Amino acid sequence: MNIKKNxxxxxxxxxxxxxxxxxxxxxxxxxxxIKMLKEGKSTDEIKSHVVKNYMTDDTTFERDLYDFVNxxxxxxxxxxxxxxxx
Amino acid sequence: MKxxxxxxxxxxxxxxxxxxxxxTRTEYAPVTHIEGNAVKDLIKEYGSPLxxxxxxxxxxxxxxxxxxxxxxxxxxxxxxxxxxNYMNAVCNVFxxxxxxxEVVSGFEYQKAxxxxxxxNKIIFNGPxxxxxxxxxxxxxxxxxxxxxxxxxxxxxxxxxEMNLRPKVAIxxxxxxxxxxxxxxxxxxxxxxxxxxxxxxxxLTDKIDLVGLxxxxxxxxxxxxxxxxxxxxxxxxxxxxxxxxxxxIQYIDMGGGFAxxxxxxxxxxxxxxxxxxxxxxxxxxxxxILNAGFVENELPLLILETGRALIDEAGYLLGTVISNKRLSxxxxxxxxxxxxxxxFTSFWYDHKISPAQEFSQxxxxxxxxxxxxxxxxxxxxxxxxxxxKRNDNVVVHTVGAYNMTQWMQFIALRPxxxxxxxxxxPHLIRKRETLASIDSEELVPKHLKEFxx
Ligand SMILES: Cc1ncc(COP(=O)(O)O)c(C=O)c1O
Numbered sequence: 001m002n003i004k005k006n007x008x009x010x011x012x013x014x015x016x017x018x019x020x021x022x023x024x025x026x027x028x029x030x031x032x033x034i035k036m037l038k039e040g041k042s043t044d045e046i047k048s049h050v051v052k053n054y055m056t057d058d059t060t061f062e063r064d065l066y067d068f069v070n071x072x073x074x075x076x077x078x079x080x081x082x083x084x085x086x
Numbered sequence: 087m088k089x090x091x092x093x094x095x096x097x098x099x100x101x102x103x104x105x106x107x108x109x110t111r112t113e114y115a116p117v118t119h120i121e122g123n124a125v126k127d128l129i130k131e132y133g134s135p136l137x138x139x140x141x142x143x144x145x146x147x148x149x150x151x152x153x154x155x156x157x158x159x160x161x162x163x164x165x166x167x168x169x170x171n172y173m174n175a176v177c178n179v180f181x182x183x184x185x186x187x188e189v190v191s192g193f194e195y196q197k198a199x200x201x202x203x204x205x206n207k208i209i210f211n212g213p214x215x216x217x218x219x220x221x222x223x224x225x226x227x228x229x230x231x232x233x234x235x236x237x238x239x240x241x242x243x244x245x246x247e248m249n250l251r252p253k254v255a256i257x258x259x260x261x262x263x264x265x266x267x268x269x270x271x272x273x274x275x276x277x278x279x280x281x282x283x284x285x286x287x288x289l290t291d292k293i294d295l296v297g298l299x300x301x302x303x304x305x306x307x308x309x310x311x312x313x314x315x316x317x318x319x320x321x322x323x324x325x326x327x328x329x330x331x332x333x334i335q336y337i338d339m340g341g342g343f344a345x346x347x348x349x350x351x352x353x354x355x356x357x358x359x360x361x362x363x364x365x366x367x368x369x370x371x372x373x374i375l376n377a378g379f380v381e382n383e384l385p386l387l388i389l390e391t392g393r394a395l396i397d398e399a400g401y402l403l404g405t406v407i408s409n410k411r412l413s414x415x416x417x418x419x420x421x422x423x424x425x426x427x428x429f430t431s432f433w434y435d436h437k438i439s440p441a442q443e444f445s446q447x448x449x450x451x452x453x454x455x456x457x458x459x460x461x462x463x464x465x466x467x468x469x470x471x472x473x474k475r476n477d478n479v480v481v482h483t484v485g486a487y488n489m490t491q492w493m494q495f496i497a498l499r500p501x502x503x504x505x506x507x508x509x510x511p512h513l514i515r516k517r518e519t520l521a522s523i524d525s526e527e528l529v530p531k532h533l534k535e536f537x538x
Binding site: 013015022023024025026027028029030033050053054055056060061064065067068070071072074075 | 087090092094095096097415445447
């Protein structure tokens with residue numbers, strides 16, 4: 001699971017896909033997740049990072065992350081050759 | 087290290103230059119309190135979902151309506167439309183503030199009497215008045231608004247039999263330029279039915295024609311339609327004066343003023359598109375004042391305003407049951423209240439606010455109710471912060487019709503709380519229980535027992 005290399009992120013939660021001009025806005029935690037994905041972190045690493053730093057628990061975050069990643073895929077922000085594998 | 091507040095990750099496509107169908111709404115500003123009462127506390131005490139009614143908002147709205155009419159016309163009387171919200175506590179707020187009662191059934195009539203409204207301050211409308219109900223209304227000297235000829239003949243018979251002179255008005259329907267035209271109630275103006283009915287009443291001395299009534303529609307957005315209606319009723323009143331030398335005591339313009347809700351499909355938000363009381367008052371009073379009455383013979387102006395007086399005073403508090411994704415990727419949030427208790431979501435895009443603080447990030451979502459039915463949709467599209475299970479929301483402007491048209495379907499109906507002028511909540515209707523529903527049911531003896 002990898003975010004496309006050319007996707008641009010701003011500090012204010014602005015996500016831009018230069019290949020088709022699509023732009024998106026995301027909240028701070030969404031930003032953090034996208035950054036970690038870009039750095040090549042695994043979903044497990046992301047999970048332990050978030051649960052350690054935020055007031056949430058494993059199951060809640062796992063569900064939310066799964067949903068968020070699905071949205072990223074739907075929005076064409078994810079590398080397609082690497083079929084989903086955690 | 088203190089952990090950070092968690093919010094579900096959200097991402098939303100930005101459509102630059104295109105007006106998206108969700109509009110640019112700011113409704114997601116959180117509403118954590120209603121007149122000093124924390125939403126969380128109210129739900130903890132009375133359960134979720136929960137209707138909350140503000141006595142202060144009712145009184146302010148009624149005052150505003152009274153001011154709009156009384157500064158323009160010498161004799162004005164509001165009569166509370168029971169069907170709009172007949173919780174006794176709500177009715178009594180109106181009665182304590184001078185409103186008479188307007189009822190459309192024997193059940194509502196009895197409710198008004200029990201609340202202490204004197205019989206001669208009750209207006210009895212509607213097509214279905216049973217003989218015993220008419221007898222009671224005649225005995226009580228109530229204002230009976232005749233809907234059809236069968237009723238007129240029945241009242242005439244009862245008057246003879248009871249040796250009393252009933253006070254009546256006729257309901258008039260008419261073309262006011264608004265479609266659909268409500269011509270199923272009362273007697274038509276344009277084709278002469280109304281004038282015929284008036285003549286029938288005037289030519290018997292057994293019945294006293296005291297008023298003329300109309301109710302031209304509901305959620306009316308055009309004050310000009312009221313000007314037409316008021317002119318037509320005035321014309322009938324002046325016709326009666328001319329032919330029979332009789333002054334009509336009152337003109338009753340019914341209800342129908344739009345509330346501050348937003349009709350589905352409307353581009354403008356309700357608060358921006360609904361006319362004010364002043365605009366309706368200006369249209370109606372100008373028409374009557376210009377009709378040609380001698381000054382001291384101006385009829386009393388009665389208004390049966392319903393939704394515009396109560397809608398904004400009502401809130402529905404609810405709780406998130408779950409979130410899911412629909413097959414097309416849209417976010418769906420399931421609430422613990424649905425069309426069973428929010429009937430008006432069929433017509434309105436009700437404003438919905440989260441009841442807790444969030445960051446400024448939002449998501450587009452569909453809001454569903456909890457019923458196992460496809461039609462149970464509260465909002466087809468709404469922009470809200472990322473709500474999670476057990477978060478609370480506040481639905482606005484639900485005071486009209488929801489607490490009378492609600493259905494006991496699948497779920498029990500919730501409690502209703504009224505917040506008084508000192509911001510103290512009072513339970514005014516208990517949450518239904520299995521026992522309260524079952525108490526009306528009977529199971530035949532041969533069906534009482536079974537083995538499985
Ligand atoms: C006779 C009559 N009066 C008053 C009302 C109240 O109408 P609204 O709530 O639209 O003001 C109604 C509602 O349909 C009605 O039928």
